[in-house]
Amino acid sequence: MSLLDQVAPAPRKIMTLFYLVDTSGSMMGDKLGSVNSAMEEAITVDLPDISSANDDAEIRIAIMQFSTGCAWITPNSGPIPIGDVIWNDLTPNGITDLGAACKELDSKLSRTGFLQSQTGAYAPVILLFSDGGPTDDWESGLKKLKENNWFKHAIKIAVAIGDDADRDVLAAFTGTPEAVIGVRDKQTLKALIRKVSVRASEFQSHSKQSSDVVTSAEDDSAAIVKDVVQDITGQSADTSDGKPIDVSIDPAWGTDW
Amino acid sequence: MKQFLKFAYSLQGANHKRDGKVCQDASRAYENGSMAVIAVADGHGSDNYPRTDRGSRFAITAALEAIKEFVKAVRREAPLDAINVFAEQKDRLRGLELNILRRWHESVDGDIEENPFCECELEKVSQRYREAYLDPSNPRRKKAYGTTLIAICATEDYWFGLQIGDGKCFAIGWDGVCTEPIPWDENCQANITTSICDENALEEFRFFCGEEFPLAVFIASDGVDDSYAGDDELHDLYRTIFCMLDEKGEKAGTREIQQFLPVISKNGSGDDVSMAGLIRKGVQQKTVDLVLRRKELSAARCEEQRLSRAAAVAKEKRDHLQGAVPGTGEEGLLRRFEAEYEGLLEQLREAQTTLKEAQCRLDEVPLHGTLLKPAERISPPEKAGEGKSRNGPGGRKSDPIRYEKK
Numbered sequence: 001m002s003l004l005d006q007v008a009p010a011p012r013k014i015m016t017l018f019y020l021v022d023t024s025g026s027m028m029g030d031k032l033g034s035v036n037s038a039m040e041e042a043i044t045v046d047l048p049d050i051s052s053a054n055d056d057a058e059i060r061i062a063i064m065q066f067s068t069g070c071a072w073i074t075p076n077s078g079p080i081p082i083g084d085v086i087w088n089d090l091t092p093n094g095i096t097d098l099g100a101a102c103k104e105l106d107s108k109l110s111r112t113g114f115l116q117s118q119t120g121a122y123a124p125v126i127l128l129f130s131d132g133g134p135t136d137d138w139e140s141g142l143k144k145l146k147e148n149n150w151f152k153h154a155i156k157i158a159v160a161i162g163d164d165a166d167r168d169v170l171a172a173f174t175g176t177p178e179a180v181i182g183v184r185d186k187q188t189l190k191a192l193i194r195k196v197s198v199r200a201s202e203f204q205s206h207s208k209q210s211s212d213v214v215t216s217a218e219d220d221s222a223a224i225v226k227d228v229v230q231d232i233t234g235q236s237a238d239t240s241d242g243k244p245i246d247v248s249i250d251p252a253w254g255t256d257w
Numbered sequence: 258m259k260q261f262l263k264f265a266y267s268l269q270g271a272n273h274k275r276d277g278k279v280c281q282d283a284s285r286a287y288e289n290g291s292m293a294v295i296a297v298a299d300g301h302g303s304d305n306y307p308r309t310d311r312g313s314r315f316a317i318t319a320a321l322e323a324i325k326e327f328v329k330a331v332r333r334e335a336p337l338d339a340i341n342v343f344a345e346q347k348d349r350l351r352g353l354e355l356n357i358l359r360r361w362h363e364s365v366d367g368d369i370e371e372n373p374f375c376e377c378e379l380e381k382v383s384q385r386y387r388e389a390y391l392d393p394s395n396p397r398r399k400k401a402y403g404t405t406l407i408a409i410c411a412t413e414d415y416w417f418g419l420q421i422g423d424g425k426c427f428a429i430g431w432d433g434v435c436t437e438p439i440p441w442d443e444n445c446q447a448n449i450t451t452s453i454c455d456e457n458a459l460e461e462f463r464f465f466c467g468e469e470f471p472l473a474v475f476i477a478s479d480g481v482d483d484s485y486a487g488d489d490e491l492h493d494l495y496r497t498i499f500c501m502l503d504e505k506g507e508k509a510g511t512r513e514i515q516q517f518l519p520v521i522s523k524n525g526s527g528d529d530v531s532m533a534g535l536i537r538k539g540v541q542q543k544t545v546d547l548v549l550r551r552k553e554l555s556a557a558r559c560e561e562q563r564l565s566r567a568a569a570v571a572k573e574k575r576d577h578l579q580g581a582v583p584g585t586g587e588e589g590l591l592r593r594f595e596a597e598y599e600g601l602l603e604q605l606r607e608a609q610t611t612l613k614e615a616q617c618r619l620d621e622v623p624l625h626g627t628l629l630k631p632a633e634r635i636s637p638p639e640k641a642g643e644g645k646s647r648n649g650p651g652g653r654k655s656d657p658i659r660y661e662k663k
Contacts, residue, residue, distance in 0.1 A: 210452030
């Protein structure tokens with residue numbers, strides 16, 4: 001037996017999927033109900049397939065809820081494998097402290113936070129579910145988050161829940177309105193969570209590029225949204241006007257919440 | 258200058274093999290009467306960079322030729338005071354980097370002229386890059402050849418390393434401590450690396466130089482680095498290679514390394530892997546023993562930390578389900594998590610015992626804490642995070658110079 005057998009590597013490169021879920025009072029009713037059922041189904045049925053199908057990366061999950069303050073649903077010690085996630089329905093309550101959520105995310109997007117053991121981890125994927133309307137000083141929280149290198153290189157996609165969602169805020173989070181998707185029915189939300197998670201993970205575990213890149217993480221996020229919407233609706237998404245995309249596969253959209 | 262055992266290997270990654278991609282890494286080991294050089298280059302793997310296999314080869318050749326010129330010039334102009342050449346004339350190193358870049362750009366220009374871009378090789382390239390590559394006046398077309406580069410050169414009087422982009426360089430000092438002599442660049446993160454094809458590449462080079470060469474220096478592409486959880490595991494890898502080479506000798510030892518690289522790629526990153534090393538020959542057995550003890554301690558610490566973290570996660574999962582309602586699915590999960598937590602605690606206790614024993618064995622090395630080499634002091638026992646804040650490998654007469662990108 002060679003000495004080298006003792007140092008054969010075990011881990012695959014890790015890619016973390018962050019889900020940030022707005023659980024403020026304005027999400028009450030069908031909005032959060034739909035997120036609950038869609039997330040539960042995605043976590044128990046759809047997402048476990050991502051990790052096994054993705055040879056290039058081991059996918060780990062971190063889920064945060066934010067309302068009056070914010071808290072991690074997954075362990076505070078860091079992201080966990082998909083199979084270990086337990087989804088308990090979230091209940092709506094309180095105000096929308098998006099700024100606090102940004103600050104908390106900033107503190108975890110570091111080698112001293114959630115990415116501590118990831119020498120060459122892939123840039124994370126961050127999915128935000130919200131109807132907007134933050135109530136705290138979200139701009140200063142987001143400004144600080146945007147200085148974080150992990151955040152800069154992350155794929156950032158926001159799902160605007162409901163007709164009255166404040167999409168400008170979500171576009172400020174993603175860096176581009178083209179990475180904001182408006183959703184108005186449960187079926188579409190379920191399809192979106194699965195497809196965005198899968199597509200973004202595949203994309204992010206693609207190989208390296210040089211630092212003065214021709215495309216930015218925002219461009220890449222927008223391209224992923226475009227692909228996913230096309231996949232769900234079978235139609236090419238028009239992003240030429242630089243506005244968020246609305247997607248619905250339920251003919252009774254707008255009445256299904 | 259046959260005082261070094263040297264090797265350099267590059268291997269097509271397991272995922273590249275699966276996806277029909279060529280190996281985009283390149284490497285070389287070279288030695289003549291006055292110097293020994295190792296270099297690795299890692300061409301970017303994104304589909305938007307279709308000619309990086311050539312780009313990495315060009316970088317290796319450019320580095321080797323430029324370093325040969327550099328060493329000759331230093332010998333001619335300042336043979337006895339080489340270290341001050343670095344200290345007082347940083348422009349010299351800037352000149353070396355510039356020479357490497359110039360040679361790389363010439364090779365790329367020549368290749369594009371001989372083999373203009375064609376649509377057939379740009380099928381997977383995004384629209385913006387394709388437009389750049391097909392426009393003869395666009396300077397960004399050289400991005401098709403983008404690559405990283407790490408090179409190490411050792412002479413009788415001094416040694417230095419230079420790097421652009423990711424990949425890592427580790428030195429094992431005479432005290433067995435692992436250090437990372439070339440400063441890390443925070444701009445190399447996740448999927449992004451600085452590159453020889455960047456417009457500001459000259460500002461992105463980092464280097465290190467010192468007077469006395471350590472026990473060994475290893476360099477590798479990120480395909481190796483990404484296969485291990487962190488620097489502690491990489492220290493363990495390189496100390497193991499050092500001890501294995503001492504045990505097996507040059508021929509059998511380097512063959513084992515060659516055979517081990519596919520294992521790294523397959524079990525680890527899946528990426529192309531390159532590794533090169535310069536190892537001093539004729540090292541005393543007691544020095545090898547010291548490296549071996551440090552390796553055992555480092556491995557024990559890695560295992561203790563891994564189990565400690567796993568136990569913390571298992572405890573959180575268990576606590577989360579405390580109070581689960583009997584008869585529900587959650588109760589079954591709770592039992593599973595409780596068993597998992599208890600099992601991990603048991604393993605953790607064993608790992609803590611092993612760690613203590615490894616520390617004792619290191620303390621028992623006869624020459625530990627005394628002199629190993631004339632006029633050389635041994636560092637205290639290593640602490641967690643060793644090597645990260647130190648300025649260079651052990652066994653030096655004067656402080657080494659680290660030069661970070663501007």
